Amino acid sequence: MLVKDFDYELPEERIAKFPPEKRGETRLLVLNKKTGEVRDSYYKNLVDFLNPGDVLILNDTRVMQSRLFCELEDGRKRELVVLEKHGDEPQRVMYRGKLHEGDKVFIKTEGAKNGTVQDIVITKILGNGIAEVKSDVPLSELAESYGSVPLPPYLHRDATESDKERYQTVWAKNMGSSAAPTASLNMTAELLEKLQQKGVIVKYLTLHVGLGTFLPIRTDKIEDHKMHSEWFSIPEDTLKAINSAKERHSRVIAVGTTVARTLEYFAKTKKAFGEDDIFIYPGFKFKIVDVLLTNFHAPKSTVLMLASAFTGWDNLKNAYEHAIDNNYNFLSYGDSMLIC
Numbered sequence: 232m233l234v235k236d237f238d239y240e241l242p243e244e245r246i247a248k249f250p251p252e253k254r255g256e257t258r259l260l261v262l263n264k265k266t267g268e269v270r271d272s273y274y275k276n277l278v279d280f281l282n283p284g285d286v287l288i289l290n291d292t293r294v295m296q297s298r299l300f301c302e303l304e305d306g307r308k309r310e311l312v313v314l315e316k317h318g319d320e321p322q323r324v325m326y327r328g329k330l331h332e333g334d335k336v337f338i339k340t341e342g343a344k345n346g347t348v349q350d351i352v353i354t355k356i357l358g359n360g361i362a363e364v365k366s367d368v369p370l371s372e373l374a375e376s377y378g379s380v381p382l383p384p385y386l387h388r389d390a391t392e393s394d395k396e397r398y399q400t401v402w403a404k405n406m407g408s409s410a411a412p413t414a415s416l417n418m419t420a421e422l423l424e425k426l427q428q429k430g431v432i433v434k435y436l437t438l439h440v441g442l443g444t445f446l447p448i449r450t451d452k453i454e455d456h457k458m459h460s461e462w463f464s465i466p467e468d469t470l471k472a473i474n475s476a477k478e479r480h481s482r483v484i485a486v487g488t489t490v491a492r493t494l495e496y497f498a499k500t501k502k503a504f505g506e507d508d509i510f511i512y513p514g515f516k517f518k519i520v521d522v523l524l525t526n527f528h529a530p531k532s533t534v535l536m537l538a539s540a541f542t543g544w545d546n547l548k549n550a551y552e553h554a555i556d557n558n559y560n561f562l563s564y565g566d567s568m569l570i571c
Contacts (some may be wrong), residue, residue, distance in 0.1 A: 232452065232453045232454060232512065232513065232514075233451060233452060234327055234450065234451060234453055234456075234531050235429075235451075235531070236479065236544070237399075237453075237530070237531050237535055237536055237539060237544065238530045238531050239432045239494045239530050239548060239551055239552075240328050240425075240530075240554070241529065241561060242531055242555065245342055245555055245558070245559070245560060245565075246385065246386075246560070246561050246562050246563050246565070247556075247560035247561065247562060247563070247564035247566075248386055248387075248388065248564070249564060250393070250394075250397040250398075250416070250564045251417075251564070253449070254401070254416070254417065254419055255274055255275050255417050255419040255420060255421075255422060256273075256275070256564045257274045257417045257567060258271065258272070258273055258274065258416050258552070258559055258560075258563070258564065258566040258567075259273055259274045259277065259567050259568065259569055260272070260550060260566070260567075260569070260571070261270075261274045261277065261280060261561060261568070261569045261571065262546065262547075262550045262555055262561060262568055262569070263496065264467050264541065264542035264543065264546060264570050264571065265551060267543075267546040267550075269549070269550050269553050271557065274417045274418075274422075274566070274567055275419075275422060277422060277426070277569065278422070278425045278426050278429055278431075278552075279431065280569055280571065281426060281431050281484065282431075282481070282482070283429055283430025283431065283515060283523075284430060284431075284432070284476065284479060284481035285429050285431050285432070285481050285482045285483075285484055285522075286431075286434060286472045286473060286475075286476040286477045286481065286482070286483050286484065287426060287432065287433050287434070287484045287486060288431075288432065288433075288434050288435065288436060288469065288473075288483065288484065288485055288486060288490050288494065289400070289402065289412075289415055289434070289435050289436075289486050289490065290350040290400075290412040290415065290435070290436060290437065290438055290440075290486070290489045290490050290493075291400075291402055291403065291404040291405055291409065291419070291435040291436070291437055292329040292374050292381070292404075292407055292408040292412060292437050292438060292440060292489075293399065293403035293404055293405055293406045293407065293411065293437050293554040294381070294398060294399055294403065294408045294409070294411050294440075295313060295371060295374045295375065295406060295407065295408065296314075296374050296375055296378035297309075297312050297314075297374045297378055297381045297396075297409050298310065298312050298328075298379045298380065298381045298382075298390070298567045299312075299313065299314035299338055299373065299374060299377060299449065300309040300338075300339070300352065300379075301337055301338055301339075301455065301499060302336065302337050302339060302475065302490075303334060303335070303336055303362075304335055304337070307328070308328065308453055309322040309326060309327065309336050310326065310327040310328070310422035310510050311325070311326050311332065311351070311364075311368045311475070311489045312324060312381050313373075313374045313409070313474075314361075314409050314411065314441060315372065315407055315408070315409055315439045315440075315461065315462065316371070318371075320478055321354065321355070321365070321524060322363065322364055322366070322369075323357070323361055323362065323363055323364070323367065324351075324361070324362055325360050325361055326360055326361075326362055326368070326472070329355065329361070329414040330353050330355065330362055331353065331383070332353055332354065333352070333353065333355055333398075333519070334353040335348070335350045335351070335352055335353075336351050336353070337350050337351075337570065338350075338351070338373060338377050339411065339427075339531070345365055347375055349361045349366065349367075349377075349465075350369055350475070351364050351365070351370070351372065351373075352365050352366070353507070354365060357514045363364055365522075371406070375406075379452075380394040380395055381409060381410060382394060383410070383562070383563050385529070385562065385563075386563075389535075391467065393515075395534075397416065397564075398410065398411050398416070398474050398563075399411060399416075400415040400416060400418065401418065401420055402423075402435070403444035404435075404437075405437045405439075405475070407437075407439035407462065408439045408441070408470045408565035409439075409440060409442075410440045410441040411439050411440070411563065412438075412440060412486075412487045412490070413487065413562075413563040414486050414524050414525045414526050415546070416563070417486055417565070417566075417567060419485070419567065426427070429535070432472055432476070432546045434466075434468065434472045434473075435466065435469060436463065436464065436465040436466065436469055436493055436494075437462075437463060437464045438461055438463040438489045438490070438492065438493045438507065439461055439462045439463070439468065440463070440489055441459060441460075441461040441462075441522050446474035447483035447531070447532075448532075448533065450529060451467070453536065455567070456510060457508075458509065458510040458511075458533065459506050459508065459510045460506035460508040461506070461508070461516055462495070462505070462506060463493045463505065463506075463507045464503065464504040465493065465494075465497055465504065467503075468525070468530075473494070473519060475543065482521035482522050482571075483520055483521050484520075484521065484522040484524060485522070485523050485524070486524045486538050487524065487525060487526075488523075488538070490520075491511070491517075491520050491523055491525075491537060491541070492507060492509050492511060492537070493507055494519040494520055495509060495511060495515075495517060495518065495521070496509040496521060498519045499518075500554060500567070505547065505554075510533065510535060510536040511536070511540050512533075512536040512539070512540050513536065513539050513540045513543070513544060514540065515540040517541060520568065521571075522566075522568060522570065522571040523538065523541050523542075523557075523569075523571075524570075525538055525562065525567065525568060525569045525570065526561075526562065526565060526566070526567050526568070527551065527554060527559065527560075527561040527565055527566065527567075527568065528560060528561075528562070535547075538570065541570055542570045550568065553570070554566070554568070
């Protein structure tokens with residue numbers, strides 16, 4: 232199976248560069264995965280498509296302010312994105328501009344002598360714009376103190392004050408992600424309340440969105456791609472809710488590909504926490520997820536392949552063509568689709 236087979240033409244004007252003026256005021260394309268039929272609606276109408284007893288599962292990860300603007304000792308500018316840390320492994324960053332082993336980069340801060348405080352040492356260059364680093368202060372702390380929101384590079388802009396709120400879910404809790412679980416960015420507290428009033432059961436898990444989100448597939452064959460690990464945890468009450476739903480033939484709705492990956496990794500391994508490196512592409516058989524709420528994804532991306540595995544590439548491509556023709560907004564700050 233070839234990566235190039237999962238390509239489509241995405242016009243630049245269809246990429247949402249900013250969040251909607253009001254959270255939740257976005258569109259929703261509803262795709263029937265069996266028939267391929269599409270229906271136009273709005274995200275706020277999600278309640279109309281779910282049933283009492285359905286279990287809606289959300290990712291409660293919190294995005295780090297992981298984008299650090301730094302300088303080398305000679306004053307040249309460099310940019311780092313702090314990546315998720317797994318256990319005792321070395322801290323890693325993505326970087327822009329040339330760096331070499333042994334380089335020191337400095338974070339400039341207000342009130343510090345000579346305008347700088349904290350240095351980060353490049354200990355190893357790993358390739359693909361990734362390096363191992365060390366610092367006297369944990370990078371997670373530096374990021375929270377001096378970092379900015381790590382907006383996706385395709386937005387071609389720096390984060391604004393509004394991004395601090397809008398590139399975060401309303402229930403974000405457990406710090407650790409390098410990117411947002413974007414299918415949830417349009418969800419509001421009011422919509423969650425309406426869903427619960429209807430009898431939809433809302434549960435949570437944690438998956439810290441990490442390195443794999445940023446890296447393109449660099450192999451020709453999908454099967455040759457290796458996903459990076461991401462830390463996850465599924466609470467016992469979430470697992471109980473899933474089991475109860477299956478017993479009474481209710482549906483499990485994954486809000487986002489992060490939730491879908493986590494649930495299906497559990498189905499495969501029976502591990503409720505640890506490191507998740509599952510790569511889902513067409514041919515995969517879903518065992519837990521019955522309905523997927525997700526965004527419109529970039530061409531040839533791993534998340535596009537997951538959505539394709541869930542509904543079939545022909546159905547998905549037709550839905551994407553409908554969305555482009557009808558002026559839906561794509562990617563992180565864009566509109567969503569419900570595949571059921």
